Amino acid sequence: xxxxxxxxELEQADLRSxxxxxxxxxxxxxxSTVLLLGTVSLLTDVSxxxxxxxxxxxxxxxxxxxxxxxxxxxxxxxxxxxIVRVAGGAVSDRTGRPKWVAFAGYAxxxxxxxxxxxxxxxxxxxxxxxxxRLGKGLRTAPRDALICAxxxxxxxxxxxGVHRAMDTTGAMAGPLIAFAVLLAVPGGYRTVFVVxxxxxxAGLAVLGLLVPDVRPEGPAVPHAPRTAxxxxxxxxxxxxxxxxxxxxxxxxxxxxxxxxxxxxxxxxFLYLALQRRDDFASQYFPLLFVGTSLVYLALAVPLGxxxxxxxxxxxxxxxxxALLGAYAAASGPFSGPVPxxxxxxxxxxxxxxxxxxLAALSxxxxxxxxxxxxxxxxxxxVAGARLLASVLFGLAxxxxxxDTAVVLLIGGxxxxxxxxxxxxxxxxxxxxxxxxxA
Numbered sequence: 001x002x003x004x005x006x007x008x009e010l011e012q013a014d015l016r017s018x019x020x021x022x023x024x025x026x027x028x029x030x031x032s033t034v035l036l037l038g039t040v041s042l043l044t045d046v047s048x049x050x051x052x053x054x055x056x057x058x059x060x061x062x063x064x065x066x067x068x069x070x071x072x073x074x075x076x077x078x079x080x081x082x083i084v085r086v087a088g089g090a091v092s093d094r095t096g097r098p099k100w101v102a103f104a105g106y107a108x109x110x111x112x113x114x115x116x117x118x119x120x121x122x123x124x125x126x127x128x129x130x131x132x133r134l135g136k137g138l139r140t141a142p143r144d145a146l147i148c149a150x151x152x153x154x155x156x157x158x159x160x161g162v163h164r165a166m167d168t169t170g171a172m173a174g175p176l177i178a179f180a181v182l183l184a185v186p187g188g189y190r191t192v193f194v195v196x197x198x199x200x201x202a203g204l205a206v207l208g209l210l211v212p213d214v215r216p217e218g219p220a221v222p223h224a225p226r227t228a229x230x231x232x233x234x235x236x237x238x239x240x241x242x243x244x245x246x247x248x249x250x251x252x253x254x255x256x257x258x259x260x261x262x263x264x265x266x267x268x269f270l271y272l273a274l275q276r277r278d279d280f281a282s283q284y285f286p287l288l289f290v291g292t293s294l295v296y297l298a299l300a301v302p303l304g305x306x307x308x309x310x311x312x313x314x315x316x317x318x319x320x321x322a323l324l325g326a327y328a329a330a331s332g333p334f335s336g337p338v339p340x341x342x343x344x345x346x347x348x349x350x351x352x353x354x355x356x357x358l359a360a361l362s363x364x365x366x367x368x369x370x371x372x373x374x375x376x377x378x379x380x381x382v383a384g385a386r387l388l389a390s391v392l393f394g395l396a397x398x399x400x401x402x403d404t405a406v407v408l409l410i411g412g413x414x415x416x417x418x419x420x421x422x423x424x425x426x427x428x429x430x431x432x433x434x435x436x437x438a
Contacts, residue, residue, distance in 0.1 A: 071394015161304020295348025
């Protein structure tokens, strides 16, 4: 079967065009490399989301942090990866070994799980969160470049949708595991950290042992000797050209993504708002993450395929309408399970419409030899904007109150959406990316 091929045959199958040599169209399928990377992300997200699901309560209820202090930690969680995202993509492009650049990032995050065990206090927790997010920043663009290299371009939205669906399965399982641990061991936050580390190691093993190191121009040959730089014009130049990132279409996408990102706060803030409004028991807090992940899982592939058909830029921007609805549900006058579930459903829809779609869109706007850098540039802008959003929201919550802070976000998003739609207009029109200079 297609998904059980191994070695060079697997990589060649992954890279085949969606059109047969005779010109007939065939249905593109998601390759085994994408499925293996999805497995890595699934296991890693079990690890990271088990921690993320308890971190807001751990920091506010156990360590006693206020909204502004939590905003700083959440900002680090959301945006510190900006420091290395572009560097990770650039190193991946330069070396032609995206798998091993991603491996280093996954390993760094796994080590941070161990460091959580003895740590207490704002400064040390912030340091551990920083290390974890640096690992995420290092691995994300090389991993997404592997997905692009392993899939035909017309089906990238679907490939990212499948990967994000598997990723989200882990994001849903992690909070469930955290919930089960806290139910069995009240206050057992450290037990959650130990379980998290075990899943991180499992994901690292799958990546290192099973995932092929596919290069952007074609399948990689494991342990191949280093050769001299090809002559100009051969199409095999390995040095990434930063000039390719100056394409005006990519700049417009980055501006739109940054504008919307600065109005996107972390999930933890919304969940804290829901928990304080409805005053439910703290052990049920991780289940909020499960609700969002369940909707994301259900919609990641359908919305990815929709983006392939109707336009990725359109789906990316309009997906923020769901975020707008989630804000309204979290700050509205009604309480109870119905508005809470409505908020979680809209938040999951937002992620399904934007996360993988942004990577597929930005990867299309740059040449294959700098694709990792291009994807990282978009992710860096979003992460940096969300860091700023978390800090500013924590400050607004401290100076005013929870509901007023959310209403300010709603107003900003209403103004920003038509501006962003205008910025991304025409990005889905078929055209060649800026060529790489010789």
